[in-house]
Structures are given as structure tokens and as C-alpha cells.
Amino acid sequence: MIIPISWKNIWRNKQRSMVVIVAITLGTVAGVFVAGLMNGWMNQRIRDVIYMETGHIKIQNPDYLVNEEILYSIKEYDNIQTYLDTMPGIKHWSARSKVMAMASTAYGSTGITLKGIDIEKEKEVSGLYKMLISGTYFENDSRMPQVLISRKTADNLKIRNYKITETVLDSLIALDIPNETITKLNTLQNERYITRKKFEKAISGVWSVSEIKKYAPTLINTASYIHPGSKITFSFTKANGEIGYQSYRVCGVFKTSNSAFDQMSAFVNHSELVAGTGISNHSFHEISIILNNKDSIDDICNSLNTIYPGSTAMTWKKLQPDVGMMADFMGVYYYIIMGIIFLALAFGIINTMLMSILERVKELGMLMAIGMKKIKVFIMIMLETIFLTLTGSVIGMILGAAIIKITGKRGINFSGVEEGFESFGWSARVYPNIEIYFFFGIIVMVIIISILSAIIPAQKALKLKPIEALRIE
Amino acid sequence: MKVIEINELHKIYNESEVKVHAVNGITLDFDEGEFAAIVGPSGSGKTTLLNMIGGLDSPTSGNVIVAGSEMSALRGSELTDFRLHNIGFVFQAYNLIPVLTARENTEFVMRLQNKPAKECKSRAEEMLNAVGLGNRMESRPSKMSGGQQQRVAVARALASKPQFVLADEPTANLDSKSTETLLEIMEKLNREENITFIFSTHDARVVKKARRVITIEDGKVVSDERK
Structure with missing residues (x-):
């Protein structure tokens, strides 16, 4: 009631x-x-x-956590590998080796971590291959070692190219830039400029000063792209302590939502990194693991630490405490x-x-x-x-x-x-x-x-x- | 059989300042089945007397005994419970619940008594038929005239079969035709259900119908006539 x-x-x-x-x-x-x-x-x-950086669980050599030396690879890799393949609850795993390197091109250089991955297995634990903004995720028939770099790295190494294509002109029209100004660009169409300087010089040949002042930043931004195939030379300390060099061709450019990660990461095929650095085929610095059920994360992490006391397994929460x-x-x-x-x-x-x-x-x-x-x-x-x-x-x-x-x-x-x-x-x-x-x-x-x-x-x-x-x- | 015994009842307002003796030593009895009117000019103390009989106000001294239990001995929720199970109220301003229909208003007291819904419904329909509102069961108070609302109030007061019904100037807001209908209905129910009715009124028409007229002046009974 x-x-x-x-x-x-x-x-x-x-x-x-x-x-x-x-x-x-x-x-x-x-x-x-x-x-x-x-x-x-x-x-x-x-x-x-989880899917770009750490996985649910990451296994590393405890010494590597303190000092990221090339020598501190996972000690019991072969045993762990067998264990991970048979252990229920583990969906996918992939191992990576990491080398601190200096990346250089003719125009710039930047510090970077070269990550040697198993390109097929990596797809199972990381969404990297979905993050490409140009190029491809490694090609099979390349003569030169290939590297995947981020857009941020491309900017730092100044390997952005410029080209006025039909699409670029269309987008300029859409931005309400006067037709006569756009028409002046016709002579530069489909011409590739490998540096910003060269592109600016070409623009200044066709546009008036006021047009440059008004529209050049927009044009440069729209016409810029990263040319796959640019070469980057990496220098690093080899396993034997000597300085080594290796040149890679950019096969693709990725961009994630984490610019710090982007800036610090370049991906190469593990076997090619092995060849360049002189580390062994079975030398990996981290194993990224994806689980079937995230609720079992602590149990699996604990059992890994118990079974392999020489390595350290950590959950993503521990690795990224923030x-x-x-x-x-x-x-x-x-x-x-x-x-x-x-x-x-x-x-x-x-x-x-x-x-x-x-x-x-x-x-x-x-x-x-x-x-x-x-x-x-x-x-x-x-x-x-x-x-x-x-x-x-x-x-x-x-x-x-x-x-x-x-x-x-x-x-x-x-x-x-x-x-x-x-x-x-x-x-x-x-x-x-x-x-x-x-x-x-x-x-x-x-x-x-x-x-x-x-x-x-x-x-x-x-x-x-x-x-x-x-x-x- | 005595339903209500009132012994030396006093009610003094403003005890600390200027004392107002609203009820000044009233002793009365009411038998089962009475149809009694308490009359007197404004300020004579009839509403105060009625409130004390109904357990809404407590006497300064004296006592009211209803069906063998002394009301002044009851406190808080006991008193509320006592009113719920023993007394039916009809107010001058009808005081129906505006969001409920006539039937729901009539059922209300029985529902508070936790009687089964089916029983409440059939008794409410019986009572509304008895007060001539069988065709207005699902109407809300706002859609009814004053006379009809007061008939619903009477149906509500009687539906739970109380020991007696107290009606404080029930006809004060009604025209003569509605007053007549209401009085006829109350008298009929008083006879059929053998329920004691006590009114306070200064309406001559009500006084005419009453079988006992108690006149009060200055808080005292000046006459008590039975017809």
C-alpha cells in the first residue's frame, strides 16, 4: 500500500x-x-x-633490469621456451632481443632501442603490424635488412619526403586555398623532394612571398610522407664489446598512441640483428607472454618465477606501475x-x-x-x-x-x-x-x-x- | 454496554501563563450504538473533548476509558495503534488522500491494519455502495463534490468496523442537501452496523437527527438530553 x-x-x-x-x-x-x-x-x-609494450607477463634476466647490457640475455631460454609451449593458460608468446643503438641518416641521428623480433610470432603478442601508417610489415624478398620505424623516429632522422600528388591538391582545394595559388603548383606535381629545404626552395620558385607566408606550412604538412626504402645506419656495441654498424632499409612506418614508445623503438628481424651484433641465435632479452585468461596472471607469473629462479617474470602492472x-x-x-x-x-x-x-x-x-x-x-x-x-x-x-x-x-x-x-x-x-x-x-x-x-x-x-x-x- | 467512559476530564492550555480551561471537569458515558451530538458555541471545548476521546490530545487530569483500556496510559505508537483498531475519524475538511481513488481511500485504514487485500477491497466496495457511491469507486477526491468526499470519509471511518466513530463538525462544509444525505447515511449505518457515532456540531439539522444531545459551555456539560 x-x-x-x-x-x-x-x-x-x-x-x-x-x-x-x-x-x-x-x-x-x-x-x-x-x-x-x-x-x-x-x-x-x-x-x-599489454599488446604493444609488455604483454601480460614479461620474462627478463634480472641483471638486464638493472643494466640493459647486450650480454644480459635470458639464461634458461631453451627450457622456458619448451615450458611456455606446453603450459596451459598461455595463449601466445614471443621473444625479443634488444640492443641500444644510434640511428643515423644523412640528415640526422637519434638514440633508439633496436628490437630483434620473430616477425611472425610477434604478430601474435603485439598489435605493431596493425599500426603501420605507410610501407609494409617486413617484406620477404628484400636483399637488405629491413627496419620498422615510427613516424617520430622518421621525423628525428629527417627522412620525411615531400611530393605534391593529386590527393594533396584535392585536400588543398578542400582547405579553401585559392585556385590560382593551387594551379601554380602544377609544375611541381609528382616531383619527389627528399628534404624539407629542397621542397621549400621549389615552392618559393612558384609562389609569391605572401602565398608562402600564408599557405606554405599547410602545403608542407599535407605533402609530407615517409618514403619507404630510406636507409638508416645503426651503430651499437656488439656482443664482443666492439662497435658495430649495420644498415637497414625502412620497410614501414608505424605510429602508436605512445610517442615515448615510438621514439625509442625500431623493429628488425631477430636473425638479422644476430648477424649484426654477434649475439647467439638463442639470445633474447625479453619474452612477452599473452594469456588466455587475465585472471590467472599472478598465478602464472609466480609459477614462472618459482620454476626459473634465474629469470624474472613480471606482470604488466609491475612493469608499468603508473x-x-x-x-x-x-x-x-x-x-x-x-x-x-x-x-x-x-x-x-x-x-x-x-x-x-x-x-x-x-x-x-x-x-x-x-x-x-x-x-x-x-x-x-x-x-x-x-x-x-x-x-x-x-x-x-x-x-x-x-x-x-x-x-x-x-x-x-x-x-x-x-x-x-x-x-x-x-x-x-x-x-x-x-x-x-x-x-x-x-x-x-x-x-x-x-x-x-x-x-x-x-x-x-x-x-x-x-x-x-x-x-x- | 459502555463503549466510552469519561471521568472528571480537564484540559488546561497555557498552564504557565494565562490558564485557559478548555475542558473543565467533564464526566460522561457512551453506550454501544449511540448516535450522539456534542453541541455548543465556538470555543466551548467540544473539539478538545472530541480530540481527547479520540486519543489525539492528552487530558491535564481525569481519564478516558475506551473498551476497558485507559487511553492516557498509552504512549506514542501504542496510542496510534489503538486509534487504528478502535476509532473511526471523520474530519470537517474530509481529509481524503488526494492521490488515491474513493475505493483506495476507503480501504486505507484496513490496509494499515494489515488485512488481506481481497477482504479490504470487498469491504470497501460494500461501504461505498452503502454510502451511495457505488458508481464513483475509481474517482479521485478532486473529481468529487464535498458531500461525496465526506461520504467517502464516512465509508473509510466505518470500513474497519471500529468501536466508535468520531466526527468533528462533519457537515460544516456541506450544503443542506448533502448534509441531509450524509446524516441519513450515518444514521442508517449506525443502525445497521450498530456503531457508536459521536459528533461535535453546531448545525441544527445534525442536532435534530441525534438521539442524544450533550450541550457544552465553557468546558462543562450543561445538559445531556436523550430523545
């Missing part, structure tokens, strides 16, 4: 209830969406860490956001409920006079508050989930601040998503907030004396 009365009571003053419900709905939508956005970011970051900590903290963080929103809304709810009670003092007096116990009056007011809040938050959750579903498919692009995001390893395009359990958490939170907000109004009602309340006209 009390439940239907409470529900009906909130619709007595439709306008007032709707104002509160709309406020709660908007607050919930905002909270759910922000949580979805953060969660999308977090998941992407975790995915990137991301691990954030992943653990995020669940709480979403609820803190929701908590703050609901706390602010609670004042609106209290106000509405107080008004609703002051309006029907006489009726509450009558209810108590005819025999409704105070506890039932209290429950009735409590339920009214819960219904009011729950209605708004359920609508808010449905809308929030719908917005997350839509934006989660397309992604939201924060391209304006891309560089800033990527320097921290965060993707500029985020795909919001949220787990279902978060909504259960919100419902529990809404009920708690409703009960807390109902206390003051309900107390007000409990203090009423039926005889006095009945006298009110």
Missing part, C-alpha cells in the same frame, strides 16, 4: 518533480559519460601497454565522480522533499490521526525520495549508456591536443565504454544518497503532532 502511494505522491506536483528528475538525469548522464570516457581511455592505455595503479584506482575514481554529482543533487532533492512535506502537513497529520504509525510515514517519505531519485538516475543511465554506445563505436577525436596526450602514452582518439557493474554501483549509490537526503524531510514529518497538523488550514 505504501509503495503505490509513495509513487503517486511524487506526481502530485508534476512540474516540481520533473525539474528534480531532469536535474538528476543530466547529472547521471554527465557522470556516466565522463566515467565511460575515462574508462575508454584507461582500457585503451592498458591494451596498448598504468597499473591507475587501472586499480579507476573503479573507485568513477564512483567518486558520481558521488560528487549526487552529493550536489542531494541538496536539490532535500529541498524538493521539504517543500512536498510542508505542503501536506495537514494530510500527514490526518494519516497519523487515523492510525498510520510514524515509522510508516517515515518509510513513505523515504520511498518517495528513492523513487524520485531512481527515476532520474535510471533515465540518466539509459541515456548515458546510449551516448557511450554511439560514441564508443565512432570514437571521439581530441586531435587538437593529440601531441600532449600521446606524449603521456594516451590515445587522442578515445572509444568510451563502460562495464555493466558500474550501473549496479550507481543504483546502490542512488539509494544511499536518497536515504540520506530523505532524513531531514522525514524527520520534519515525524516531528508533526497529528492534532496540531490537523488544525492547519
